[in-house]
Amino acid sequence: MLPAGPLAEEAEMGQGHWSSMLPPLVAVVVAISFRSLVAALSCAFITGAILYYGWNPITFIPSALKNFLLANVLGQFSLYIFGFLFALVGMVHVLYKSGGIQGLVSIFSNIAKTAQTAQGATMASGLMIFFDDYSNTIVVGQTMRSLTDRFKVSREKLAYLVDSTTAPIAGLALISSWIAYEVWLLGSTAHSLGLETGGYALFVQMLPVRFYCWGTLMFLAINIVSRREFGPMLKAERRARKEGKLISLDARPILRENPKRLEPPLGIPFRWYNAAIPLLTVMSSLLFGIFFVGINRLKRAGIEVDLFSLSGFRDIFGITVYDPSLPEGGPGVPLVLFWAAVIGGLVAVLMPVLQRILKFREAAYSYMGSLPTLGVTLFILPMAWAMKTICESLGTSYYLLSLVGDSLPLLAVPLLTFLLAAGMAFAMGTSWGTMGVMIPIMLPFVWTLGIDHPSQMMVFVLTSAAVLDGAIFGDHCSPISDTTVLSSVATGCDHLHHVATQLPYALATMSIASVTGYIGVAFFGFPPWLFFVLFPVIAYFLFLAVGRYAD
DSSP, rough: OOSOOOOHHHHHHTTTOOOGHHHHHHHHHHHHHOHHHHHHHHHHHHHHHHHHHHHHHHHHHHHHHIIIHHHHSHHHHHHHHHHHHHHHEEEEEHHTTTTTTHHHHHHHHOOOOHHHHHHHHHHHHHHHHOOHHHHHHHHHHHHHHHHHHHTTTHHHHHHHHHHHHHHHHHOOOOSSHHHHHHHHHHHHHHHHHTOOOOOOHHHHHHGGGGGGHHHHHHHHHHHHHTTEEEEEHHHHHHHHHHHHHHTTTTTOOOSSHHHHHOOOOOOOOTTTTTHHHHHHHHHHHHHHHHHHHHHHHHHHHHOOOOOOOOHHHHHHHHHHHOTTTTTGGGOOOOHHHHHHHHHHHHHHHHHHTTTSSSSHHHHHHHHHHHHHHHTHHHHHHHHHHHHHHHHHHHHHHHHHHTTTOSOOOOHHHHHHHHHHHHHHHHHTOOOHHHHHHHHHHHHHHHHTTTTSSSGGGHHHHHHHHHHHHHHHHHHHTTTOOOOHHHHHHTTTHHHHHHHHHHHHHHHHHHHHHHIIIIHHHHHHOOOOGGGGHHHHHHHHHHHHHHOEEOO
């Protein structure tokens, strides 16, 4: 049943074979069967290498290691992300050691008196860091962990809170590292179709119909307010509340920390600003760095910089994310993330040393302690990126697109586009890669089906939104997604437990969003605002019907 030879030629011709789905399927099956992400990714990697290079181990092993793994590990993006993780986790270690986190948690505890309000504070923190998903995940996950631990919120629930706030808010924000990439894809495709609508205008038109993103945020808020859980999350929350076990006995957290290493010395004061100032330094350095890099790149390109308009901000974020004059767009945001974390770490070390709370040796030791705690993360992240490259090389996206056919009813395209984008993101483990493949294909596809009346323009807008939201949904559900892995890393949660507990909530959100959004608006002509009425009502009654209190 397998192809007679490697799939390289078919993929290069823009064709996909069914076997291109094998690597992600192997990853999921092995992960579920053996509860080991390392084994799952390793088996999937070998499967992809054989499919691409053939069965000869003398050929496929060195070629796959070089082109799939090392090419990702040694790339600028990867190196800066590794540096960012090391620097930011090291900074958080110092914040714990200096008593800053404990002081900050005491401040939060004056507001958050229960597990419910602690979860609300975590969601609010995620909404405030709207301009970048990586920094959002790591900062919120690492800093809010002590607060949720105090109120016996399971690590699985914390990972869900972090993961389900990060991508939706970054995808909806009018200024973020996401929108620059999305606007560039939308704008170039709209221009190729001869549309007068620019990429940013199309993005704004799509905002009311970004059903999965809005639905995820509403579902999360209703979950917190109702205090009800269902499925594996209910089991995890009851274990944490009633038994005090924040993680299960068989959990294997990706980030393995030694609590004793993080304990502050006896008798030192717990000062909240020793945590707040370094964290604010990271955020302000990130924004300053984006503006600094973006303005310099715009000036070098001979483009006038306008700091007093939304379009000027968009241009700055856009060229920081991707500069067409540089190889692969330049390091951009990962470079800024790295230096922001380094500066924040320096502030975190100097503050307790100057206050004589810690000796420099103690602070430096805590900072460097981030390297061994990352542990298996340094294997899993590169393997997740390698899976993306393998799927791209095998033509997984082309195979999935071939399933759509060319005789679909126009009104069915938005929903099927959402499902197709979700499947692609789940298989490839990347939302950005899915957007990059599907926007240039699905938007012209729906246009050729007959957008010949102003009333049908809504179908085009819905399809555009379905690509972005489907990519985020599939990324949420995928165990090989880098952002899903980072959520597990930041919260100290077993990765497979995070995926298992988040999946039913993501599926419920997707189902309600599909019925009240894509089906309601496309097939029945509902006005988009009706989604914001129907979705929370249905979600609330879902929690009443199947949800139970964890306390």
